[in-house]
Amino acid sequence: MRIVFMGTPAVAAISLERLLNSEHTVAGVVTQPDRPAGRGQKSIAAPVRKTAEQHGVPVSAPEKVRDPAFLGALGAWAPEIIVVVAYGRILPRSILELAPHGCLNVHYSLLPKYRGAAPVAWAVINGEAKSGVTTMHLVEKMDAGPILLQREIALAADETTASLQAKLAPVGAELLLETLAGIEAGTVKPKEQDDAQATYAPMLKKEDGLVDWHLPARAIERRVRGFNPWPTAYSHFNGQMLKIHRAKVESATSAAPGEIVRADRDGLWVATGEGVLGLVEVQLENRKRVSASEFLNGVRIEKGAHFGAA
RNA sequence: CGCGGGGUGGAGCAGUCUGGUAGCUCGCAAGGCUCAUAACCUUGAGGUCCCGGGUUCAAAUCCCGGCCCCGCAA
Numbered sequence: 541m542r543i544v545f546m547g548t549p550a551v552a553a554i555s556l557e558r559l560l561n562s563e564h565t566v567a568g569v570v571t572q573p574d575r576p577a578g579r580g581q582k583s584i585a586a587p588v589r590k591t592a593e594q595h596g597v598p599v600s601a602p603e604k605v606r607d608p609a610f611l612g613a614l615g616a617w618a619p620e621i622i623v624v625v626a627y628g629r630i631l632p633r634s635i636l637e638l639a640p641h642g643c644l645n646v647h648y649s650l651l652p653k654y655r656g657a658a659p660v661a662w663a664v665i666n667g668e669a670k671s672g673v674t675t676m677h678l679v680e681k682m683d684a685g686p687i688l689l690q691r692e693i694a695l696a697a698d699e700t701t702a703s704l705q706a707k708l709a710p711v712g713a714e715l716l717l718e719t720l721a722g723i724e725a726g727t728v729k730p731k732e733q734d735d736a737q738a739t740y741a742p743m744l745k746k747e748d749g750l751v752d753w754h755l756p757a758r759a760i761e762r763r764v765r766g767f768n769p770w771p772t773a774y775s776h777f778n779g780q781m782l783k784i785h786r787a788k789v790e791s792a793t794s795a796a797p798g799e800i801v802r803a804d805r806d807g808l809w810v811a812t813g814e815g816v817l818g819l820v821e822v823q824l825e826n827r828k829r830v831s832a833s834e835f836l837n838g839v840r841i842e843k844g845a846h847f848g849a850a
Numbered sequence: 851c852g853c854g855g856g857g858u859g860g861a862g863c864a865g866u867c868u869g870g871u872a873g874c875u876c877g878c879a880a881g882g883c884u885c886a887u888a889a890c891c892u893u894g895a896g897g898u899c900c901c902g903g904g905u906u907c908a909a910a911u912c913c914c915g916g917c918c919c920c921g922c923a924a
Contacts, residue, residue: 576924579922579923580852581851581924783921805876805888806888823921825920826854826855826856826922827862827920827921828856828919828920829920830861830862831862833861833876834861834862834863835862835863836875836876837861837862837874837875837877838862838863838875839863839875840863840874840875
């Protein structure tokens with residue numbers, strides 16, 4: 541089929557790569573404009589743009605998706621179907637209805653669960669045993685379109701958003717091809733979602749990473765994994781921000797949430813609302829990430845020291 | 851020119867403002883103690899204080915230039 545691909549981050553680039561290596565024709569690619577990023581002010585190109593350019597596929601990166609010039613170019617590519625993978629923008633009806641087969645979306649959850657911007661992270665945060673990928677037709681309501689194909693995947697006990705993302709990306713690329721083949725053959729039948737079963741996975745914010753020590757240790761540990769690689773779980777120690785990259789759970793406790801109950805070669809143990817959280821790998825602001833024992837080598841822990849109060 | 855922090859024995863850090871014998875925790879080596887131990891005690895090895903200039907009687911510390919790392923913000 542003749543396809544226009546819309547996407548932005550690395551996960552999307554993997555699907556695009558797969559499409560480019562298939563029998564389908566990618567007529568054009570749409571991605572987010574390069575934005576100044578990084579420590580200096582360097583303009584960083586989105587992964588999808590890099591992939592497209594490596595393959596010599598024309599790229600459009602409109603500031604506004606309703607820009608008439610862009611819509612004209614999109615129409616000129618004459619797609620039979622538009623494939624959308626983590627593009628990062630709500631598409632207007634004019635685009636949803638532009639191609640004969642409409643817009644096909646790859647969503648990284650088992651819809652109707654986890655509709656929204658951060659389905660992978662929330663699946664980890666909520667301690668789900670399984671997640672997956674869903675392909676569906678885009679409609680105007682967020683992630684509510686009819687489902688085409690779906691595939692499950694089990695989460696590991698130490699799953700992070702980063703690791704799950706990495707697992708899901710190739711599965712999504714594969715499911716995308718299957719879906720396209722099914723559409724061509726007329727064998728996949730759209731199935732309406734049961735809206736009553738829908739749950740939402742809102743976009744994460746920087747502040748979400750701030751650890752609430754009143755939560756149970758196991759909940760905090762899941763958040764540490766869910767917020768990896770972004771925004772990263774963090775707390776405050778001696779007035780400085782301390783990121784928590786990895787942690788583990790221990791049961792017993794009898795101290796105020798946030799208080800350091802033990803600091804030895806086994807790690808840095810902090811009391812929570814329920815149970816004790818062992819910090820395994822941390823990073824003080826402006827410092828490199830280090831193991832708990834290395835961190836403790838350089839800090840002096842006073843009796844009653846605690847996390848939380850900045 | 852987005853804001854800011856940092857580069858000190860193998861690791862993590864203090865010391866830099868108020869120049870003058872390089873310090874702490876850990877690791878490592880040797881010895882001791884112990885039924886025993888990642889425990890404890892003693893001793894020891896190990897450092898171009900990122901690089902290059904400058905100021906000074908004297909620079910980890912002050913000044914100029916460079917390289918590298920990191921946090922914030924995007």
